Amino acid sequence: MAVYNLTINGKKHQVDVDPTTPILWVLRDHLNLVGTKYGCGMAMCGACTIHLDGVAMRSCSLPVAQIGNQKITTIEGLSEKGDHPVQKAWLEHDVPQCGYCQTGQIMSAAALLKNNPKPSDEEIDAAMHGNICRCGTYIRIKAAIKTAARS
Amino acid sequence: MTKTKIASSRRSFLKNTLFAGGGMVIGFDWVAKQSLAAAKDSLALPKEWYDFNAFLKIGDNGLVTIFTPNPEFGQNVMTSMPMIVAEELDVDWKDVRVEMAMHDPAKFPNAAFGQFTGGSRGIPSKWDALRKAGATGRQMLREAAAKAWNVPVEEITTANSVLQHSSGKKATYGEMAAAAAQISVPKDVKLKAVKDFKIIGTSHKNVEGPKIVTGKPLFGLDYKADGMLIAMIVHPPAFGMKLKSFNDASVKGMPGIKDVFSFKTYDDGQEKGAFDTNAFPELIAIVGNSTWEVMNAKKAIKAEWEPFATYTETVAGFGGNKSQVKVPAGLENSIDHLAKMKEFASKPGRVVRKDGDPEAAFKTAAKVLERSYSAPHLAHNCMEPMNFFADVKGDKVKVAGPLQAPGLIEPTLSARLGIPAENIEIEMTRMGGGFGRRAYSHYMVEAAVISHQVKAPVKLMYTREDDMTNGVYRPAYYATYRAALDKNNNLLAFHVKAGGIPESPLHANRFPAGAIDNYLAEEWSIESNITIGAFRAPRSNFIAAAEQSFLDELAEMMKKDPIEMRLELLRKAKASPVGKNNDYDADRYAGVLELVRDKSGWANKPKGKVHRGVAAYFCHSSYAAHVLELTVEDGKPVVQKVTSAIDCGIVVNPDAAANMTEGAVIDGIGNALFGELPFKNGAPEKTNFHNYRMIRMSEAPKAIDVHFVKNEINPTGMGEPPFPPIFGAVANALYKATGKRVYNQPFLGDKQELGM
Numbered sequence: 028m029a030v031y032n033l034t035i036n037g038k039k040h041q042v043d044v045d046p047t048t049p050i051l052w053v054l055r056d057h058l059n060l061v062g063t064k065y066g067c068g069m070a071m072c073g074a075c076t077i078h079l080d081g082v083a084m085r086s087c088s089l090p091v092a093q094i095g096n097q098k099i100t101t102i103e104g105l106s107e108k109g110d111h112p113v114q115k116a117w118l119e120h121d122v123p124q125c126g127y128c129q130t131g132q133i134m135s136a137a138a139l140l141k142n143n144p145k146p147s148d149e150e151i152d153a154a155m156h157g158n159i160c161r162c163g164t165y166i167r168i169k170a171a172i173k174t175a176a177r178s
Numbered sequence: 179m180t181k182t183k184i185a186s187s188r189r190s191f192l193k194n195t196l197f198a199g200g201g202m203v204i205g206f207d208w209v210a211k212q213s214l215a216a217a218k219d220s221l222a223l224p225k226e227w228y229d230f231n232a233f234l235k236i237g238d239n240g241l242v243t244i245f246t247p248n249p250e251f252g253q254n255v256m257t258s259m260p261m262i263v264a265e266e267l268d269v270d271w272k273d274v275r276v277e278m279a280m281h282d283p284a285k286f287p288n289a290a291f292g293q294f295t296g297g298s299r300g301i302p303s304k305w306d307a308l309r310k311a312g313a314t315g316r317q318m319l320r321e322a323a324a325k326a327w328n329v330p331v332e333e334i335t336t337a338n339s340v341l342q343h344s345s346g347k348k349a350t351y352g353e354m355a356a357a358a359a360q361i362s363v364p365k366d367v368k369l370k371a372v373k374d375f376k377i378i379g380t381s382h383k384n385v386e387g388p389k390i391v392t393g394k395p396l397f398g399l400d401y402k403a404d405g406m407l408i409a410m411i412v413h414p415p416a417f418g419m420k421l422k423s424f425n426d427a428s429v430k431g432m433p434g435i436k437d438v439f440s441f442k443t444y445d446d447g448q449e450k451g452a453f454d455t456n457a458f459p460e461l462i463a464i465v466g467n468s469t470w471e472v473m474n475a476k477k478a479i480k481a482e483w484e485p486f487a488t489y490t491e492t493v494a495g496f497g498g499n500k501s502q503v504k505v506p507a508g509l510e511n512s513i514d515h516l517a518k519m520k521e522f523a524s525k526p527g528r529v530v531r532k533d534g535d536p537e538a539a540f541k542t543a544a545k546v547l548e549r550s551y552s553a554p555h556l557a558h559n560c561m562e563p564m565n566f567f568a569d570v571k572g573d574k575v576k577v578a579g580p581l582q583a584p585g586l587i588e589p590t591l592s593a594r595l596g597i598p599a600e601n602i603e604i605e606m607t608r609m610g611g612g613f614g615r616r617a618y619s620h621y622m623v624e625a626a627v628i629s630h631q632v633k634a635p636v637k638l639m640y641t642r643e644d645d646m647t648n649g650v651y652r653p654a655y656y657a658t659y660r661a662a663l664d665k666n667n668n669l670l671a672f673h674v675k676a677g678g679i680p681e682s683p684l685h686a687n688r689f690p691a692g693a694i695d696n697y698l699a700e701e702w703s704i705e706s707n708i709t710i711g712a713f714r715a716p717r718s719n720f721i722a723a724a725e726q727s728f729l730d731e732l733a734e735m736m737k738k739d740p741i742e743m744r745l746e747l748l749r750k751a752k753a754s755p756v757g758k759n760n761d762y763d764a765d766r767y768a769g770v771l772e773l774v775r776d777k778s779g780w781a782n783k784p785k786g787k788v789h790r791g792v793a794a795y796f797c798h799s800s801y802a803a804h805v806l807e808l809t810v811e812d813g814k815p816v817v818q819k820v821t822s823a824i825d826c827g828i829v830v831n832p833d834a835a836a837n838m839t840e841g842a843v844i845d846g847i848g849n850a851l852f853g854e855l856p857f858k859n860g861a862p863e864k865t866n867f868h869n870y871r872m873i874r875m876s877e878a879p880k881a882i883d884v885h886f887v888k889n890e891i892n893p894t895g896m897g898e899p900p901f902p903p904i905f906g907a908v909a910n911a912l913y914k915a916t917g918k919r920v921y922n923q924p925f926l927g928d929k930q931e932l933g934m
Contacts, residue, residue, distance in 0.1 A: 028433070045433065045470060052470045056408075061400040062393015064610070066561055067642045068473075071867035074561060102393035109392040117391045121383050121833055124841055125252030126390035127561040127610025133391060152876035159867065161561045161611050162252050163844030165878035167837065 031091050035060070036104025046092035051075045053091050054101060062102035062130045066159070073158030074127065076134040077101050083138035085157070102130040105137060113137045116175035124162035132158045136172045145176055221273060224352070228359035230318065232285035233263050233311035236359075240339055240352030242269050245279040247286045247304065248295045249582055250386075251612030252841075253897045254834040255300050257385045259308055261830055262301075265377040266312030266370060268336040269351060276385045281584035281604035288585070293606070295582045296617050296712065298798035298895030301830060305892055313367040315358075322358035323349055372828065372890045381833035386608065396608040398579035401567040401637060407436055408472045409628045409636040412462040413648055414483045416860030417708045418509045421460045424481035429464065432478065434471030437632050438464050443624050448593060452495045453586045456620040457649035457709040463628045465636060473641065485509065505707050509860035512554060512654070515679050518704055519656035523550060527675050527700030531686040533757040534696035536662075539671035543662035547735055551659075551724035553923035554854040555679075556652035557862075557870065558713060562610020563645040568625035569635035573597050576635075577626055578605035581619040582612050591623050595630060614712030618650045646870060647862045651855060652713035653678045655720040659728040662696075667736040669747075671696035676721060680706045683717040683724075688796060689767060690729070692760030693747035708857065714845070715898035718797040719905070723850065723923070726793035726906025731919060740792050740910070741775050762796040766825045769887050770794055770803040773823035777885050778805035788818060791910030793903040800826040800899035801887075804843065806879075806907035810915050813932055817847060817879040820907070824884065824900055827891035836884040839900045843882050846904030848873025851926045 033040045035058065042057050049068075054060040054077075063086055066074030070085035077086045078100035105111045113136050123129045132155070139146055139154040146154065151172050160168065224237025235243045244260035260276045279286065279293070286292040291303045316336055323341040324331035326349070335342050339351045389396055414420060426438040440462050444450065462481060466472040488507040494500050540546060566579035575597055581587065584604045592599045609616055625638035640648065657676035664670055672694045676684040682701035691697055713719060733743035745768055752764035771794050775781070784790050787809050794803035805821045820843050829835050852871040856863045864870040905923070913919050916932055926932065 044468075045474075047474075048468075048470045052468065056468045056470070059402065060393075061395045061402075064397075064561075065399065065469075065563070065639075067867045069642075069866055069868060072561070072872075102391075109388060114391040118383065118387050121381075121387060121837065123252070123384060123387060123390045124254070124837060125561065125609060125611045126386065127397060129390050130393045148880075155875045159561065159872045159874065161559060161613075161845070161872065163841035163848070163873070163878070164837065165844060165873075165875040166840055166882055169875065 029092070031094065033094060033099060035099045036101060042091070044091055046090060048091050049087050050077070050089045050091050050094060050099065051086035054086065060101050060103050064127055064131060066128065066131070070157070072128070073135060074131040076131040076158065078134060078138055081138065081141060083135050102134060105134065111137060112175040112178045113140065113171070116171040116178070119174060120167045120171040122164050122167040122171050124164055128158060128160045132160065132168055136168070136175065140172070140176055146172070226356070228355045230315045230359065231311050231363070232279070232282075233308060234267070234315050236315070236351055236355040238352050238355055240273055240350045242267070242274050242351065243277055244274055245277050247279050247293050248300045249293065249580075249584070249606040249609060250278065251295060251580070251582065251609035251616065253295065253300060253838060254384055254831060255295065257382055258301060258830040258834060259304060260385070261377050261382055262305065262308040263312040265375055266309045267315045268338070270338040271377060271382065273339050278606055281588070281606060283585060292585050294585060295612065296614065298800065298898045300897070301893045302799065302895050309369050310367060313369050314364060317364045317367045318358040318361040319351055319354050321361045321364070322354045326354070326357060378828065378830050379832065382831055384834065397562050397610050398565045398567065398607040399562055399610070399639060401578050401607060403567065403569065403635045406567070406635045406637055407465050407467065407632065408469050409463055409465045409625065409638040410472045410476050410641065411624060411638070411644065412464065412476060412479060412481060413458040413644065416509055417457055417649065417857070418485055418507060418860040419483040420458070420486040421462065422482040422484040424462055424479060426479070429475045429479045432471065432475045434467040435475050436465045436467065438462065438475070438479070439631060441627050441631060443620055443627065444594060449500070450491060450493045451586055451590050452493065453583055453618050454493070454590050454620065455618045455650055455709050455711050457707070461624065463631070465628060465632050469639065476641070504705060506705050508707065510706060510708060510857055511859065512856040515654050516552060519552065519654070519677065519679065522677050522702045522704060523656055523658050523675060527677065527702040529698065529700050530684065531691060531697065531699040531757070533691070533694070534671070536671045536673055536696040536698040539696040540660070540662045540673070543670055544665040545663045545735065546660060547663070547732055548658065548660045549728055549731060549921060550656065551727065551921050552656045553654065553720045553723070554856060555654050555708065556713060556849060556853050557646050557855045557864070558611075558613045558615035558650070559646065559870065559872065560609070560611030560613060560615055563642055564616070564621040564640040564648070565638055566619070566622040566625035567635065567637045568622070568629040570595065570626055570630040573601055575602040575626060576605070577602070577622055578607055579622060579625070580607050580609035580612070580616055581622060582609070582617040583619065586617070587619045587622055591626055594623055595626060613714045614716065615650055618711050642867070643865045646855075646865055649709035650711040651708065652719065653681055653710040655683045657683065657721060657724040659724065661728070661732050663736065669694060669732075669736070673698045674725070675700040675702070676724070677702035677704065679704045679708070680710060681717070683721040685717065685721060685797070687759045687761045689751065689762050690747050692755045692757060693751035695756055697756065715797055715901045718795065718898070718902040722793070722795040722797070722902030723905030723909060726795065726903060727909040727919070727921070730791070730793075730906070730910040730913070741771055741780060744771055744794065766801045766887070767794065767796055770801045770823040770825050773885055773887060774803040774805050774821055777823060777883065778821035780805060789911050789914035791907045791912070791914060793906030793910060795899070795903035795906070797902055798898045799894035800824065800896065802900040802903050804904050804907040806904070806911045808911045808915060810932065815851070815912060815915065815932060819881045819883065820879045820904070822882065822884045822900060823887065824896070825887035825889070826896045826899065827889065827894040829886045830893060832886065835886065835896055838896055839884045840882045842900035843904050844873060844878045846901050847879070847908055848877065850905040850908040850923060851877075852924050854924050
């Protein structure tokens with residue numbers, strides 16, 4: 028066990044956990060931030076996507092010991108009132124079916140638009156390739172990303 | 179009709195008393211679960227609620243709570259079911275908030291359909307009850323207003339949560355709620371005419387959308403309670419194996435680990451219900467403080483496994499019919515499955531339907547077309563792995579989590595724990611996908627048995643690997659079709675023989691039965707110890723592809739347009755149906771084909787390098803047809819567009835129904851091209867998403883254009899029907915693109931490439 032000081036969604040948190048613990052489980056089990064989802068545990072589905080200094084990362088495969096001073100943003104901190112342009116576009120297009128993968132999809136999309144405000148279809152495909160939606164809402168996800176890009 | 183405050187059903191009594199004095203559930207408090215239909219315009223919570231019926235309560239300030247009886251797994255019943263109640267209540271949608279009902283057989287009777295999500299039966303089975311619930315509430319409000327204003331009830335009108343009389347008297351639903359709740363419940367209420375619908379048929383957004391996009395705790399895996407421990411299971415590595423022994427000494431000392439033990443999900447000799455499917459009767463449980471600690475112990479534990487001998491178990495089906503089900507010993511291989519299926523296909527099967535004299539017709543045929551089709555096992559792969567919360571305290575049980583059929587598992591849990599059903603409280607969380615998998619909620623029983631053993635609340639979680647390798651799969655299937663033509667290419671006879679491991683996919687009375695004078699349908703099955711279960715449109719999800727590919731090839735042989743060829747058969751089935759028990763409506767079937775033909779521009783030749791395929795199917799009481807257009811780029815199929823036509827009767831929430839159709843199309847394309855779960859020596863060869871290929875964004879169609887047949891038929895189901903025919907549309911378009919027919923799923927095969 029070791030003590031880690033983490034900055035998550037602009038707030039400082041201290042946790043005492045095994046250094047190999049993926050940040051996903053620190054968020055979900057220790058800090059009760061459950062918007063970040065477990066899907067595969069091997070960075071193959073994207074349900075656990077968070078931002079590390081603004082870059083989309085798969086939190087299920089990211090040990091807490093590697094975080095250092097990097098700032099973590101989770102879906103709970105993407106916007107204060109749930110009104111990030113990507114979240115608004117998701118509601119406008121009524122994207123979710125079961126909804127389980129959608130926070131990961133939103134985090135990937137928000138990171139994409141931060142770095143590339145007007146992505147092409149191919150760039151969207153590439154950035155979202157790591158996020159599985161088992162319900163098959165991909166067309167709406169893409170449309171919502173384009174709407175968010177316009178706003 | 180009483181105020182909620184003093185009403186105390188056995189369930190609410192349980193809720194209030196079960197955790198009194200510690201162990202209060204903090205994860206999902208009642209208010210956090212409420213979904214406001216329109217957050218910014220919504221009313222504050224009322225001081226007083228008035229119960230009207232199982233589906234409905236109205237607050238003194240006009241806020242209306244509508245309870246969704248059926249669990250939600252993405253089919254959007256949490257929005258569409260309340261819409262139906264709201265329509266007949268004549269309430270303004272912005273005054274509505276939605277709550278998932280608790281499992282409550284007293285309020286929602288019938289174990290199979292009371293609160294069951296599956297079989298595309300949600301809206302169809304609740305249509306009348308939901309409408310009556312709303313209309314009854316409206317009638318009680320009108321009667322209360324008539325009494326208060328001393329006018330005949332017939333003169334009271336309603337609109338947007340307001341009662342009105344021609345004298346100018348007006349009252350909101352909130353103002354009249356207290357008096358209305360005292361009115362005796364009317365027996366017969368008048369329902370609206372379809373043409374007067376204002377909410378039904380108009381798109382309304384998912385009531386849980388705002389919570390989903392902000393990551394609020396909605397799912398079973400998000401559930402938390404004071405003192406809750408995390409539990410995981412270790413199951414045998416292969417079907418046909420059982421636990422021999424395990425060494426818990428090293429694991430028990432690992433950080434955070436509280437307990438390690440083996441347990442049986444069902445008692446020895448416990449009679450199973452129809453949905454108590456369970457491949458591995460004995461499991462190892464590891465219980466600890468946190469997910470990561472338990473995962474590490476799970477990796478470290480040393481267990482020995484051994485093959486089991488053939489055994490039989492008693493399974494009680496619907497209606498109380500008991501049967502002895504044999505579970506054969508052995509470590510099975512998919513390669514052997516295919517060989518065995520071919521062997522069974524070459525022998526006579528069980529005749530399930532025969533019209534005319536097919537044998538004679540085949541003898542006189544000028545041409546015979548014979549083709550065989552196969553498909554492998556599939557894993558459901560819900561994005562949220564199986565999990566459940568359980569707290570067994572003395573003779574009281576609280577369980578919460580994702581499940582499709584609470585009424586079917588409650589008796590099983592009750593029997594396993596020896597605790598009466600009325601002491602069991604089941605909370606249904608939003609499900610991260612279902613697709614049939616969560617109708618088999620053995621994992622809930624496992625959670626409860628573990629909680630009982632460790633005497634603490636636990637959340638059982640399957641890892642992705644557990645989820646993918648624990649069974650309840652789509653079966654492997656095989657079908658052979660034959661058609662006899664005379665020298666003028668007239669269809670003389672049709673023969674289908676189909677089977678699977680362990681069940682046949684055949685629906686002998688569906689199209690084209692009824693359209694062909696000489697028709698023979700046979701089936702067979704092969705026993706297996708690999709457990710199977712419903713997978714979105716069970717059986718149809720294979721047989722539609724086989725049949726619709728065969729009809730495409732047959733139309734080509736008959737030198738006919740594939741849509742026109744089907745329409746000709748349907749005209750015959752309508753004008754002079756052959757045989758009895760044809761279980762489809764030829765007009766509705768033709769309707770979706772005509773609609774998809776018109777909307778896809780079928781009459782025009784496809785542009786450039788676009789290749790098209792068409793397929794249609796009837797299942798779960800609804801009709802669906804697709805035209806799929808693809809191109810081949812760098813040797814890979816790229817689906818440019820899918821045009822879909824659906825007849826599911828009245829469409830309650832059009833945009834949500836379109837979303838579900840889009841999802842079915844994408845799900846079907848993915849499974850048709852990539853989906854397979856092969857077995858070697860009993861072990862699933864794919865264990866996680868690194869080797870189980872799921873369709874991803876770049877492989878989805880660029881556009882899906884969904885059209886609904888407009889009619890006034892009561893809803894006939896929507897979750898499954900669009901799924902089966904898309905497999906056929908993929909196969910038929912691939913043929914146009916490559917010149918080669920595809921017969922075996924997944925169509926891209928082991929190499930995941932197109933055979934050109």
